[in-house]
Amino acid sequence: MKDQHAHLYEQQIDSTQMFDGKLLEVRLDRVRLPDGSEATREYVVHQGAVVVIPLLDSGELIFERQYRYPLQRTLLELPAGKIDPGEEILQTAKRELLEETGYRADEWRYLGVMHPCVGYSNERIEIFLARGLQLDAGGQQLDHGELLDVFNLSLDDAVQAVRDGEITDAKTITTLFWAEKVLRCGW
Numbered sequence: 001m002k003d004q005h006a007h008l009y010e011q012q013i014d015s016t017q018m019f020d021g022k023l024l025e026v027r028l029d030r031v032r033l034p035d036g037s038e039a040t041r042e043y044v045v046h047q048g049a050v051v052v053i054p055l056l057d058s059g060e061l062i063f064e065r066q067y068r069y070p071l072q073r074t075l076l077e078l079p080a081g082k083i084d085p086g087e088e089i090l091q092t093a094k095r096e097l098l099e100e101t102g103y104r105a106d107e108w109r110y111l112g113v114m115h116p117c118v119g120y121s122n123e124r125i126e127i128f129l130a131r132g133l134q135l136d137a138g139g140q141q142l143d144h145g146e147l148l149d150v151f152n153l154s155l156d157d158a159v160q161a162v163r164d165g166e167i168t169d170a171k172t173i174t175t176l177f178w179a180e181k182v183l184r185c186g187w
Contacts (some may be wrong), residue, residue: 006032010041023082050093051080051171053129053179054103060152061179062101062133067147076161077169080125084123093128101150102139106132111178125171127178128142155179
């Protein structure tokens with residue numbers, strides 16, 4: 001893609017790590033623009049994540065209600081989580097579904113990838129559909145400090161929740177688009 005769109009390419013001149021935390025890194029790069037001038041780019045480096053569309057036999061989807069500190073409020077979201085170093089994305093999806101909801105799935109389908117914050121982060125979120133759900137005997141296996149409620153919504157109710165402003169999480173909204181296309185349009 002770089003060659004096809006060379007007139008848009010920005011070449012890195014140098015890069016400085018500004019912050020290195022547990023979840024993310026912040027970098028400040030100096031770049032050469034296609035016209036020869038220089039600019040700076042601040043961005044967040046993120047190891048990536050997955051989001052799961054857990055489809056129950058009833059046709060309902062499993063959702064979570066979780067407090068999100070940066071927004072100082074609870075949000076309605078589909079199960080998701082970060083990819084651990086060296087972890088395959090399907091393994092991440094299976095792990096997160098079990099940890100957060102207590103369910104395992106017999107059937108997994110990879111749907112695609114989204115980039116939620118292209119202006120300031122390299123984060124990618126890999127999207128999976130999980131079917132054939134069964135509750136695990138061990139139940140939820142939440143991470144330390146992770147607190148959330150699990151509940152079910154029909155696809156119609158979830159889409160209505162987006163329209164009503166009850167679901168504002170970008171990964172959930174994007175993933176519901178995929179769910180609607182896969183479940184109703186045969187994508």
